[in-house]
Amino acid sequence: MEPEYLEKELLIRGTEINYLFICKTKLWYFAKGITMEQESDFVDLGKFLHEKSYFGEEKEVQIGTINIDFIKRKNIIEIHEVKKGKSMEKAHEIQALYYLYYLKRYGIEAKAILNYPKLREIKEIILDGREGEVEGAIKEVEKIKSMPNPPKPKKSKICKKCSYYELCWI
Amino acid sequence: MRKKALTLFSDGYLFRKENTLYFENVNGKKPLAIEGIYDIYIYGKVSISSQALHFLAQKGIALHFFNHYGYYDGSFYPRESLHSGDLVVKQAEHYLNPEKRLNLAKLFVIGGAKNIEKNLSKFGVKVKFDDFLEELNDAEKITEVMNIEGRMREEYYKFWDETLPDEFKIIKRTRRPPQNEMNALISFLNSRLYPTIISELYNTQLTPTISYLHEPSERRFSLALDLSEIFKPIIADRIANRLVKQRIIKKEHFRDDLNGVLLNDDGKKIVLRAFNEEMEKSVKHPTLKKNVTKKRLIRLEAYKLIKHLTGQKEYEPLIAWF
Numbered sequence: 096m097e098p099e100y101l102e103k104e105l106l107i108r109g110t111e112i113n114y115l116f117i118c119k120t121k122l123w124y125f126a127k128g129i130t131m132e133q134e135s136d137f138v139d140l141g142k143f144l145h146e147k148s149y150f151g152e153e154k155e156v157q158i159g160t161i162n163i164d165f166i167k168r169k170n171i172i173e174i175h176e177v178k179k180g181k182s183m184e185k186a187h188e189i190q191a192l193y194y195l196y197y198l199k200r201y202g203i204e205a206k207a208i209l210n211y212p213k214l215r216e217i218k219e220i221i222l223d224g225r226e227g228e229v230e231g232a233i234k235e236v237e238k239i240k241s242m243p244n245p246p247k248p249k250k251s252k253i254c255k256k257c258s259y260y261e262l263c264w265i
Numbered sequence: 266m267r268k269k270a271l272t273l274f275s276d277g278y279l280f281r282k283e284n285t286l287y288f289e290n291v292n293g294k295k296p297l298a299i300e301g302i303y304d305i306y307i308y309g310k311v312s313i314s315s316q317a318l319h320f321l322a323q324k325g326i327a328l329h330f331f332n333h334y335g336y337y338d339g340s341f342y343p344r345e346s347l348h349s350g351d352l353v354v355k356q357a358e359h360y361l362n363p364e365k366r367l368n369l370a371k372l373f374v375i376g377g378a379k380n381i382e383k384n385l386s387k388f389g390v391k392v393k394f395d396d397f398l399e400e401l402n403d404a405e406k407i408t409e410v411m412n413i414e415g416r417m418r419e420e421y422y423k424f425w426d427e428t429l430p431d432e433f434k435i436i437k438r439t440r441r442p443p444q445n446e447m448n449a450l451i452s453f454l455n456s457r458l459y460p461t462i463i464s465e466l467y468n469t470q471l472t473p474t475i476s477y478l479h480e481p482s483e484r485r486f487s488l489a490l491d492l493s494e495i496f497k498p499i500i501a502d503r504i505a506n507r508l509v510k511q512r513i514i515k516k517e518h519f520r521d522d523l524n525g526v527l528l529n530d531d532g533k534k535i536v537l538r539a540f541n542e543e544m545e546k547s548v549k550h551p552t553l554k555k556n557v558t559k560k561r562l563i564r565l566e567a568y569k570l571i572k573h574l575t576g577q578k579e580y581e582p583l584i585a586w587f
């Protein structure tokens with residue numbers, strides 16, 4: 096198996112990749128360790144991979160900020176996520192891609208399925224051919240993390256529910 | 266439910282049994298809802314089991330201890346959980362760079378000065394501290410800033426005194442030991458405010474030991490001293506003012522001691538109740554456009570500092586609009 100540090104890295108990066116498509120200010124603060132109360136507990140992805148990934152169906156698995164609602168093991172592993180709406184679609188998608196990207200590094204073939212029950216839609220996500228997107232996102236994350244100051248916050252609908260609201264708008 | 270500060274005033278025993286925290290005193294054993302506790306302030310003689318301490322540490326709850334006279338003694342601080350190496354570096358950088366440090370030090374004093382002006386106008390004295398503010402502007406050293414702050418405070422007490430009832434004149438502000446009632450009252454309140462600020466800082470990534478106006482060597486949590494410049498007038502002084510003018514606190518709530526004049530137990534209880542109520546009071550925040558408690562204002566001040574340190578936005582001290 097891969098060494099421990101990779102798993103740790105992977106855990107953080109997953110959240111960061113997600114934040115890249117949600118808010119760059121949030122990404123910067125988070126990456127610098129300036130986190131808000133609610134943000135502190137996430138499950139160790141590495142541990143999860145070791146213990147859980149080879150079984151049939153696993154429900155309500157939390158990896159980073161992704162809630163994997165269930166995992167199915169068919170001929171290949173399916174990561175299922177149930178989402179309410181598509182407002183964060185890009186973030187959901189890229190994070191799913193990102194996990195697929197790393198699962199592949201662990202030698203695990205998988206695909207992800209985003210379920211939108213309210214919209215009666217599903218979206219299947221496979222990595223093949225999209226590795227570049229993930230790598231591009233990783234680069235972009237690195238770029239933002241290397242900025243000396245946080246990007247200026249931009250007010251949007253999601254700010255109201257964001258745990259950084261007070262920090263951004265005080 | 267909003268978590269609240271818990272004050273233990275009586276003597277007793279704090280312990281854990283299974284997943285419940287209990288406080289036992291002469292009146293019996295009382296379970297404490299741990300999920301509702303933000304931090305704990307201990308004034309009585311309290312024994313604490315190590316299991317209770319483990320439990321509190323696990324929940325991130327700080328304990329602040331006060332001595333027999335009601336003055337802050339120290340804190341039991343859960344292992345720090347929020348770290349940001351980047352922020353520590355930036356905090357240190359702002360300390361080591363004389364210009365950056367001086368700028369921040371002045372901002373704390375300016376905030377304090379404006380809040381003092383605001384207090385005086387509320388108390389019915391019209392006075393401006395423009396001269397002091399100008400002097401402050403030209404100050405080139407931290408010691409000068411400190412000196413101006415000290416003189417301004419003396420002026421403040423003189424003007425405030427004009428509005429205070431005879432038996433509660435500050436006359437000359439004395440600290441330890443306080444020589445009269447009003448001094449005792451103000452000291453007691455400041456002593457309660459300081460660990461409240463420490464608790465707020467604990468919940469951010471700021472390092473409470475790196476400060477700007479006060480020397481980091483002065484006290485362990487010197488950044489809390491810096492912030493108290495802003496909050497002492499609008500929290501502690503206002504409570505003191507109200508308590509004596511509304512005759513809620515009277516002469517009989519004090520006692521003489523070898524150590525000067527002190528609040529007696531009834532007095533302490535009244536003041537602590539007033540303090541806790543005050544911290545839970547909400548005011549409408551002009552820029553956040555929502556209600557925030559007075560306690561939350563301290564946290565917000567810490568956030569403004571984080572933004573200053575990370576180059577997001579120049580720090581502007583809180584000037585009371587309420």
Ligand code: SF4
Pocket residue numbers: 117118119120121248249250251253254255257258259260261263
């Ligand atoms: S409050 Fe808005 S701008 Fe700030 S981090 Fe959250 S989403 Fe981004």
